[in-house]
Amino acid sequence: MLISAFKRLSLLVCSALLATSVQAVTVQDSKGPFSLDYEPKRIVVLEFSFADALASVGVVPVGIADDKDKNRVLPAVRDVIGDWQSVGTRSQPSLEVIASLNPDLIIADISRHEAVYDDLQKIAPTLILPSRRETYQDNLKAAAIIGKVVGKDTQMTERLAQHQQFMDAMAAKLPAKASVQFGVARADALFLHTDDSYAGGVIQALGMQTPASDRDDSAYRQTSLEQLLAINPEYIVVGNYVHPSIVDQWQNEPLWSLLQAVSHQRIFQVDPNVWSRCRGVMAAEHMATDLARIFAKS
């Protein structure tokens, strides 16, 4: 009697152990090994690229650091995840609001949130990965890690393969090796996204070139009209955060007309929010579609 009870108990313990060992995942994040032994249900993400990764495999976060502006989240991502609670800005997310959501996983950005990493850990297990200033390749790696942690490894692998096919198909529609320069324009400054930037990586992944390179590997470079003339790209893609932006002002200057992209009318406008703030599989596909549309017209 006692023995059979003991047997039953040990069987139960064994099966419980087995179950957790099946579910427990360990990945390498920016701070070292990260383990989770359950499938997270209430996830808070502190950058748009993480929301993109979750939406790519149909996982819905409860909170997003969306700069208190829901329109900043990529429309395609919004379509998948519906509504969410804003947890403040990406640069200063509100720890109180995050805690009030009672999350079981937080995904944070090593560039922006390393200083509050310990505070976040106290609220919930925090997976910290690169997002701001990450490259296209970094982002794919981060998405794969997120897939593992949220228990959607297979789906994420499939989604990334599908993404690769999509990008290859788009690349076929675009002129190989054309030099395409993306930049965001504010009222008083133009920032070129160099070959180390996310947008630069997307352009390269589409078989084209990004002329602005940087000696100190920074992703965004403030550029004067003179420097833009020195780079003189074949195609210029601009996201204007405001109108009139500095690019609008430059258009009245004689020097502007000496740019080859201007004299051949190869200067195009895109949504600065998508191209500069959003990163991720879905964002990259949005950007590729933009480029295909632009080049089909030109």
Place this chain on the structure above:
Amino acid sequence: MTHPLRSLSLGLLLSLGLVLISWWNLFAWSVVPVTELDVWHAVSAFDSQAIAQRIVIDLRLPRLLTALLVGASLAAAGTIMQGLTRNPLAAPSVLGVNAGAALGMALVSTLPFLYGALGTSIAAMLGGGLAWLLVMLLGSAWRMGGNEHGRLVLAGVAISALCAALTKAVVIMEEDQAAGVMTWLAGSLADARWQTWQSFWPVAVVGLIGAVLLTPSLNLLQLGEDNARNLGINLLYSKLIGSVLVLVLVGASISAVGSIGFVGLIVPHMARLLMGQDFRIFLPVAMVLGAALVTLADTLSRAVTYPMETPAGAILALIGAPFFIYLVRKRTL
């Protein structure tokens, strides 16, 4: 008393130096190659389709002229401030004007409803003016015979710190605008165009002429306020005119190129070192020196992180800080 011949030869030497630095500024460290010959062609036989010549005419020339006038204005403003307060540490950057202007600028560029109402130049002047007024009140500089020079500098440091803290808070809250405001805070001539020049030079020239006209009063003020009053100077009137001139000169410079420090602080000392104590002589020399220094800093601003640009204000701080320490060590203050 400085010998007139020595003053004249020094003045000529300085002017020659200024011309050489200006010439160098037109072609040195260009991302698009610009040669001395291009500069010559641009002014003698201009070809509008040649990129190098267009750069000289459209970018370099307004940039150089603005640099010259900004340097002269800031040096004159510093000289007036030191003369008015009889304080060797007085300068727009020390007495809160730069920090106040920066706060005004940061506020309008991050708060859209203010931007529509004011524009950055006016905001910079308002901010600078308010900060200066506060510093003068706190430092009791208006009180007749109020001679507590240390108090004025302390008030300046306190108001500067307050404005800087508020500016940082604004920048943190509106991260998107941060890069633009930061560039502006450091002061850069890279975006100075003919448009900038056109709205800048009339104001600055009026301020500079006013500064020259004020020099006899400044000379008398150095004898002490009681003596100056006995010699027929209206103290309140002189101080008011001087303060308005400082605001005009600094406000115009700041709205043209951003906040540039150190020129107003160190150049008057350099000029006094060379030319003696007579404001009528050393103020013009300070203008020439200031113009040369800012132009030099602007040229170097293209060299330091070539092919990118470093704000000229940062270069000036690099040149200015050691020089200031040297001045303090030599006890020439």
